[in-house]
Amino acid sequence: xxxxxxxxxxxxxxxxxxxxxxxxxxxxxxxxxxxxxxxxxxxxxxxxxxxxxxxxxxxxxxxxxxxxxxxxxxxxxxxxxxxxxxxxxxxxxxxxxxxxxxxxxxxxxxxxxxxxxxxxxxxxxxxxxxxxxxxxxxxxxxxxxxxxxxxxxxxxxxxxxxxxxxxxxxxxxxxxxxxxxxxxxxxxxxxxxxxxxxxxxxxxxxxxxxxxxxxxxxxxxxxxxxxx
Amino acid sequence: xxxxxxxxxxxxxxxxxxxxxxxxxxxxxxxxxxxxxxxxxxxxxxxxxxxxxxxxxxxxxxxxxxxxxxxxxxxxxxxxxxxxxxxxxxxxxxxxxxxxxxxxxxxxxxxxxxxxxxxxxxxxxxxxxxxxxxxxxxxxxxxxxxxxxxxxxxxxxxxxxxxxxxxxxxxxxxxxxxxxxxxxxxxxxxxxxxxxxxxxxxxxxxxxxxxxxxxxxxxxxxxxxxxxxxxxxxxxxxxxxxxxxxxxx
Numbered sequence: 114x115x116x117x118x119x120x121x122x123x124x125x126x127x128x129x130x131x132x133x134x135x136x137x138x139x140x141x142x143x144x145x146x147x148x149x150x151x152x153x154x155x156x157x158x159x160x161x162x163x164x165x166x167x168x169x170x171x172x173x174x175x176x177x178x179x180x181x182x183x184x185x186x187x188x189x190x191x192x193x194x195x196x197x198x199x200x201x202x203x204x205x206x207x208x209x210x211x212x213x214x215x216x217x218x219x220x221x222x223x224x225x226x227x228x229x230x231x232x233x234x235x236x237x238x239x240x241x242x243x244x245x246x247x248x249x250x251x252x253x254x255x256x257x258x259x260x261x262x263x264x265x266x267x268x269x270x271x272x273x274x275x276x277x278x279x280x281x282x283x284x285x286x287x288x289x290x291x292x293x294x295x296x297x298x299x300x301x302x303x304x305x306x307x308x309x310x311x312x313x314x315x316x317x318x319x320x321x322x323x324x325x326x327x328x329x330x331x332x333x334x335x336x337x338x339x340x341x
Numbered sequence: 342x343x344x345x346x347x348x349x350x351x352x353x354x355x356x357x358x359x360x361x362x363x364x365x366x367x368x369x370x371x372x373x374x375x376x377x378x379x380x381x382x383x384x385x386x387x388x389x390x391x392x393x394x395x396x397x398x399x400x401x402x403x404x405x406x407x408x409x410x411x412x413x414x415x416x417x418x419x420x421x422x423x424x425x426x427x428x429x430x431x432x433x434x435x436x437x438x439x440x441x442x443x444x445x446x447x448x449x450x451x452x453x454x455x456x457x458x459x460x461x462x463x464x465x466x467x468x469x470x471x472x473x474x475x476x477x478x479x480x481x482x483x484x485x486x487x488x489x490x491x492x493x494x495x496x497x498x499x500x501x502x503x504x505x506x507x508x509x510x511x512x513x514x515x516x517x518x519x520x521x522x523x524x525x526x527x528x529x530x531x532x533x534x535x536x537x538x539x540x541x542x543x544x545x546x547x548x549x550x551x552x553x554x555x556x557x558x559x560x561x562x563x564x565x566x567x568x569x570x571x572x573x574x575x576x577x578x579x580x581x582x583x584x585x586x587x588x589x590x
Contacts, residue, residue, distance in 0.1 A: 186517045203518055204469055204502055286513075287474065287503040301503065304404035305476035306428050 117314065120289035124298040125318055131206060131281075131294060132274030135213035136267050139221055143266060147225035147259075148251065152237075169219040173279030176215055180284045184208070204286040209294065212280035217270035224269055228262015229255065261337055268330045275322055295319055365565045368396045370405040370415040373506040374446070374480070374525050375552065378585040379419060385581075386572050393565050401506040403477025409434055409557060416560030417570055419443065419552065421479035421507075421525075426555040436561035443573065444587035446550040448483050448542040451514050451529050452521030458539045461487065461546070464521070465496040471513040471522035474503040479550070480510065484523040487546035511536075525550065527586040552587070 117125075146165055150158065168176050184191045184202050195202055202208050232255060240250045256263075278296040285292040287301065299315045302308035371379045376399045383395045398405065398413070402420035406428055409415045418435065420426050429435035452458060456467075464470060473481030481503070488494045504510035507524050514522035515533050529538045554573055560566040572578060579589045 181518075201468075286518075287505075288469075288499065288501060289503065291499050293503070301474050301476055304401065304407055304505070305474070306403055306406045306410060306425060308407070308476060 116311075120293065121298060121311070121315065123290045124293045124295050124315070127206065127209075127292070128275050128294040128296075129322075131209045131213055131277075132271045135210045135217060135274050136221075136271045138210065139214050139218050139270060140263070140267065143218060143221040143225055143270075144256075144263065147222050147229055147262075148255065150222070151226050151229040152255075165222055166219045168216050173212075173216055173277065174283065177212055177280030177283030180208075180212060180215065180280065184211070184284065203284055204288065204292065206285065206292050209277075209281050209285035209292055212284050213274040213277045216277055216280050217273040220273055221266035221270040224266030225259060225262045228259035228265070231262075232258045261334070264333055264337075265330065268326060268333075272323060272326045275319070275326075295322075365392055365563070366394045366396055367560075367563065367566050367569055368414045368416045369398065369419065370409060370413070370417070371397055371399045371419045372402045372405070372421045372479070372552070373399050373508045374421055374528055375399075375419050376508070377531070378582055378587065382573065382578055382581055383569070385577070386569050390565070390568075393569070399506075401473060401478040403479075404505070407477070414559070415557050416563055416566035418555045418557055420555070421446070421550060421552055422482065423551060423553045424479075424482075426553045429555065429557065434558055436556040436558060439556040439561065439570070440553050441555075441574070443552040443554045444582045444589050446552065446587055447526040447544070448480070448487065448523060448547060448550065449526050449529050449538045450521055450523055450540050450542065451511065451532060451536045452539050453517070453535065454537045456521065456539060458521065460540055461491050461493060461542065465493055465500075467520035468500065469502055469519040470497065470500050471502045471504050471510045471519040473507050473510050473523075474505060478504070478506055478510075480507040480523060480525060483547045483550060484542075486548065487542050490546045530586045 146161070150162060181203065182188050184195065186192070186196070186203070191203070202211065236258070237250060237254055240254045245253065276296055277294070278300065281294060282297055282300070287293050287297050295315055295318060299312050299319070302312035302315065369379065369383065380397060383397065387393050387395060396414075398408070398415070402422065402425045405415070405418065406420070406425040409418065409429060410432060418426060418429065423440065426435060426440045430437060430440065450458065450464065458464060458467065472484045473479070475481040475485045485494070488497055502513060502519055504513060507528055510522045511524045511528050511532055513519045514536050517535065521539065523542070526538070526541070554570065556566060556570055560570070582589055
């Protein structure tokens with residue numbers, strides 16, 4: 114199809130893999146942070162809010178560069194933690210996952226929070242007075258009632274992850290077959306003479322994937338409306 | 342209100358007319374590896390002719406050629422090969438007959454000084470190696486050519502980090518994020534002390550690295566651009582090229 118090379122196919126597969134991994138990895142943390150922000154009052158809440166939301170407004174290149182300085186061979190975490198353990202992150206697909214997770218995290222937290230804020234507080238209080246523990250309330254009341262926000266957040270983050278470029282190119286580099294995702298492959302084709310056809314073909318794939326994600330989002334939303 | 346609009350209008354007219362009487366400007370698209378030398382020479386030229394100013398755009402020659410194809414302003418195109426100049430010629434974007442050879446270079450492998458790498462066959466034992474993306478960076482094309490001739494392509498697969506230009510390649514090596522990088526001898530000369538040339542890639546493995554200079558369609562019609570083009574072939578220019586480590590014959 115379109116004369117894609119093996120490295121183009123692996124770019125498509127890798128984009129999906131990175132976006133899915135980053136989303137699944139962020140889910141528990143996203144839920145925990147959203148829960149903390151919605152139902153608790155504590156010191157430094159504004160600071161946490163700021164840190165979580167910062168990647169949303171920062172240029173992704175800044176996020177990538179800071180991650181590189183942190184995780185790189187001469188970086189703080191890189192030198193003290195990753196190297197002694199023999200873990201290599203920079204220029205591997207793990208770096209792409211981390212970059213995607215950091216950049217997409219605020220989107221997920223926001224969506225889950227919106228979901229949680231619509232929960233009737235009376236229901237939570239009722240479950241508590243009826244003897245449910247804190248954890249019980251979370252798993253049997255809050256989790257099911259904020260499911261819509263969780264799904265919306267995951268879909269949003271997945272879609273954002275498919276398109277992550279700025280942070281990824283800095284920390285994961287551009288290794289065909291290993292870290293080259295769709296946006297990186299497009300970037301490479303777009304800056305090489307005669308690469309227009311291939312760049313357009315990959316843009317087509319990108320648009321198709323985004324379309325599928327949006328349709329899925331709509332579909333699941335309607336299904337839940339009907340069920341609710 | 343009306344007077345404010347009128348004032349804005351005068352202001353805009355004034356600013357626009359100020360731009361149009363600006364001294365003759367020459368737009369250069371420069372291969373990343375030529376950045377310093379062309380900057381110095383264009384400054385020399387501008388000192389001789391104060392009415393001329395330069396706009397310098399550096400990057401991978403393939404990327405620069407794509408920009409020119411899409412309408413980026415460029416009078417003279419500097420490439421580390423002849424291919425992209427030929428490409429522009431075929432698209433009728435370059436002045437036929439103006440492609441000329443500017444200088445020559447050599448491909449080297451740079452890395453940490455402690456690394457035991459003495460030739461191409463040792464490179465396959467490393468984990469990550471940076472090269473310029475062969476789709477648009479000639480340094481990467483020459484490197485791939487050498488890998489193909491030495492029959493190492495299969496063993497280097499998944500190890501090659503594709504840099505957007507040869508200087509990014511060098512930066513990856515300097516920062517230690519890759520074990521080594523294939524760059525030009527002239528790039529290695531300006532590298533930080535962290536890295537050094539570990540070996541020179543044997544010339545028999547790749548075509549000689551030949552820098553070309555080409556007048557584009559707009560450049561051919563600009564007297565100042567043609568003057569600078571000739572200046573780049575002068576004895577003074579050759580001396581400066583040699584100073585930066587380029588071969589001129």
